[in-house]
Amino acid sequence: MTRRFAWAKGHGTENDFVLLPDPDGTVHGSLDEDLVAALCHRRRGLGADGVIRVVQSAALDEPAAAQAVADGAEWFMDYRNADGSLSQMCGNGVRVLARFLADEGIVDPAAPLAIGSRGGTRQVTCGPKGTISVDMGVARVRGTTWVEVDERRHQATHVDTGNPHAAAEVDDLAALARELARPAYDIAVYPDGVNVELWQRVGPRWLRMRVHERGSGETRSCGTGVVAAAVAAANHEARPVTYQVDVPGGRLAVLLRDDGRATLTGTAEVVARGELRWSGSRAGRAEPEPSWRAQ
Numbered sequence: 336m337t338r339r340f341a342w343a344k345g346h347g348t349e350n351d352f353v354l355l356p357d358p359d360g361t362v363h364g365s366l367d368e369d370l371v372a373a374l375c376h377r378r379r380g381l382g383a384d385g386v387i388r389v390v391q392s393a394a395l396d397e398p399a400a401a402q403a404v405a406d407g408a409e410w411f412m413d414y415r416n417a418d419g420s421l422s423q424m425c426g427n428g429v430r431v432l433a434r435f436l437a438d439e440g441i442v443d444p445a446a447p448l449a450i451g452s453r454g455g456t457r458q459v460t461c462g463p464k465g466t467i468s469v470d471m472g473v474a475r476v477r478g479t480t481w482v483e484v485d486e487r488r489h490q491a492t493h494v495d496t497g498n499p500h501a502a503a504e505v506d507d508l509a510a511l512a513r514e515l516a517r518p519a520y521d522i523a524v525y526p527d528g529v530n531v532e533l534w535q536r537v538g539p540r541w542l543r544m545r546v547h548e549r550g551s552g553e554t555r556s557c558g559t560g561v562v563a564a565a566v567a568a569a570n571h572e573a574r575p576v577t578y579q580v581d582v583p584g585g586r587l588a589v590l591l592r593d594d595g596r597a598t599l600t601g602t603a604e605v606v607a608r609g610e611l612r613w614s615g616s617r618a619g620r621a622e623p624e625p626s627w628r629a630q
Contacts, residue, residue, distance in 0.1 A: 338613045342374075343435055344381060345605040347427030347467075349555035349584025353383045354435050354605075360394030368419025370613060375417035375551075381611075384554045387428050388413035389435065392451045403451020410436060411451040416550025424454030424497030426558020430467040430603040433459040438605050454497025468600040471496060471559070474566045474591075482531050483519035485512050491531075492567035496597070499525050500563035502532040508543055515545060515553040530557060534564040534580075542568055543581045555584030562597045565589035 340362055343354040353374045357363050363370075366388055375383045392403035392411040400411050412432050414422045429450050437444035444461040451457075458470040477493040482501045491503035501520055505511070511533065518531040528549035535543045544564045546557040565578040574593040579586060587601040 336614075338615075339610055340613070342381065342609055342611050343605050344383070344607040345431040345435060345603065346584070347430045347556065347558065347603040348582055348587060348601050350427040350557060351383045351555075352425075352428050352431050353381050353386045354389055354432065355386060356389045358389070358391050358394070360390050363388055366413065366415060367615075368415070369615065371415045371419040372417065373613075374611075384417055384548070384551045385422065385425065385428060386415045387425075387432055388415075389432060399453045399455075400451060403449075403456050406449055406451065406456035408449035408451040408456045410442075410448075414452065416548070417552070418550045420550040421453065422498065422550065424452050424457075424471075424559055426469060426471055426496075426562060426599045427556055427601075427603070428558070429457050429459060429469050430558065430599070430601065431605070433461065433467050433469075434603040435605050437461060452497070462600065465602045465604060466600055467603045468598055469558075471562050471597040471599050473595040474562050474597045475595075476566060480521050480524050484515065484531070484533060489533075492563075493524060494563035494566050496559040496562050496566075498559045499527070499529045500532060500560060501525070501529050502534060502560070502563045502567035504567070505533050505535055508533060508535045508545055511545065515547045517552070518547055530560050530563070532557070532560045532564045532567075534568065536568060537581075540576065541579045541581075545583065556582040556587070558587070558599050558601075561587045562589050562599055565591060566597070 371386045374380045392400045414425050416422050436442045448459045460468050475495045480491050480493045482491045489503035491501040494500040531547045533545050546560040547553045561580045576591050578589045590598040
């Protein structure tokens with residue numbers, strides 16, 4: 336049976352997402368992994384680093400959604416990685432979701448907005464020139480670990496930003512392979528996988544970074560990863576302090592506060608909307624309607 340449903344496409348510093356509006360949770364039910372993977376495919380689908388179901392917190396029957404309701408968050412970011420696997424939190428994704436809700440007139444962009452996620456409720460504010468800031472909560476350093484990239488092992492900082500991260504300083508990002516293969520890491524520390532950040536210090540409180548995300552591969556940006564890199568670079572530096580982090584897709588700012596919380600700021604935009612026909616075929620293809628329209 337063919338299903339038809341609306342979609343939108345957005346990105347935050349080129350970390351891109353397919354958004355599926357599903358306010359009362361009746362369109363997609365339990366989001367199908369095959370559908371997510373097909374939507375995210377760069378050749379056969381719409382192409383994205385992940386899928387965000389735009390759903391009301393009260394429509395989901397799970398503890399994180401119940402907590403979001405208690406926190407006053409009407410909307411929930413039901414997020415999947417490109418391979419269909421669940422993710423607890425996505426710093427760029429929650430900013431793109433906020434932009435979508437504001438652009439659709441669902442929320443007031445001038446008012447603070449609470450959005451639920453499996454990593455906790457996040458407070459989001461819209462700023463000037465298309466910027467959106469999100470309180471990422473407390474970023475916790477869990478110790479040191481290691482990652483192996485291009486057959487070279489690096490010491491890394493284990494940072495918990497709602498997602499697990501291994502952030503490693505390198506001497507020269509440009510010396511790495513053009514496309515990062517999946518890094519090796521300590522499976523005992525990260526049994527469910529890890530996001531790996533490779534960062535280089537290029538100036539006072541100024542970093543460049545590349546990231547390989549679990550479930551998605553190398554991406555142009557990663558909000559939680561940018562926070563993890565800033566935390567690793569700041570080490571025991573006095574707070575508050577702001578770091579500028581350049582990623583292949585643009586520039587983000589991370590404010591590390593003296594209470595341990597981090598605020599991520601950058602641009603986010605919705606670039607296209609349309610309708611999609613999904614048959615759940617054996618080829619696993621998501622086929623855009625010919626009538627899809629760019630915004």
